[in-house]
Amino acid sequence: MTTEELKNLKSNTIxxxxxxACPGPLLAAKKGIGEIESGEIMEIxxxxxxxxxxxxxxxxxMTHEFLGIVxxxxxxxxxxxxx
Amino acid sequence: xxxxxxxxxxxxxxxxxxxxxxxxxxxxxxxFSGDLDKILxxxxxxxxxxxxxxxxxxxxxxxxxxxxxxxxxxxxxxxxIEKMFGMMLPRGAGKVKLSNMNMCGMGTxxxxxxxxxxxxxxLPEMFKTAGEIGVEINxxxxxxxxMGFKREExxxxxxxxxxxxxxxxxxxxxxxxxxxx
Numbered sequence: 001m002t003t004e005e006l007k008n009l010k011s012n013t014i015x016x017x018x019x020x021a022c023p024g025p026l027l028a029a030k031k032g033i034g035e036i037e038s039g040e041i042m043e044i045x046x047x048x049x050x051x052x053x054x055x056x057x058x059x060x061x062m063t064h065e066f067l068g069i070v071x072x073x074x075x076x077x078x079x080x081x082x083x
Numbered sequence: 084x085x086x087x088x089x090x091x092x093x094x095x096x097x098x099x100x101x102x103x104x105x106x107x108x109x110x111x112x113x114x115f116s117g118d119l120d121k122i123l124x125x126x127x128x129x130x131x132x133x134x135x136x137x138x139x140x141x142x143x144x145x146x147x148x149x150x151x152x153x154x155x156x157x158x159x160x161x162x163x164i165e166k167m168f169g170m171m172l173p174r175g176a177g178k179v180k181l182s183n184m185n186m187c188g189m190g191t192x193x194x195x196x197x198x199x200x201x202x203x204x205x206l207p208e209m210f211k212t213a214g215e216i217g218v219e220i221n222x223x224x225x226x227x228x229x230m231g232f233k234r235e236e237x238x239x240x241x242x243x244x245x246x247x248x249x250x251x252x253x254x255x256x257x258x259x260x261x262x263x264x
Contacts, residue, residue: 026134
């Protein structure tokens, strides 16, 4: 998805993992995914650079669909769709 | 001829079953080291694996067991040597030291400060998270006896069992990943 498409996307839940270091964002994602239904969208806020590599890999292992990243000033927004 | 095929089928089914058993989404780890940095690495891998929906089983043995002690608790019925060991070994996750650059505790204090600055969870916090996410901790009974540790002086942890090497081997056999730290 393009950045514009992602920005217009309506997330069902937002997980704010800013200010946590590895493996904080991963644990936050795991917790958040349990709270939404299959096909719904989750958005993760992270200020940890490694998360941008980790979450797509986590998604492919867990069969969730990784949609993309939107960069903000001091953090990233990562979008995924629950399998 | 028919009987042979049936027999072969059964043998193959049994083989598939043992192969599948060794390929569970499970991580088994021996945590041996009593160093802050190494136990921290072990706990980050363990909680990360749990986030991957893997079953995680940690086998704490030797020096690592010190990190599971609760500083507020004490064991009863210890002899002189066991009491000495208890005094000399770190009392819990908040007291274990760096493997390198400890510098009489200065290095350890410094790294804890840096960890806080970088928002890295402390070791006691990691244990709490691990417990909440379902990481199992098995403690080696023999090591506990050697060091004079008692079950009642260990931290409150949801899934904690005292066991022997057999438990680790069974767990390891069923795991995709096995590690020794």
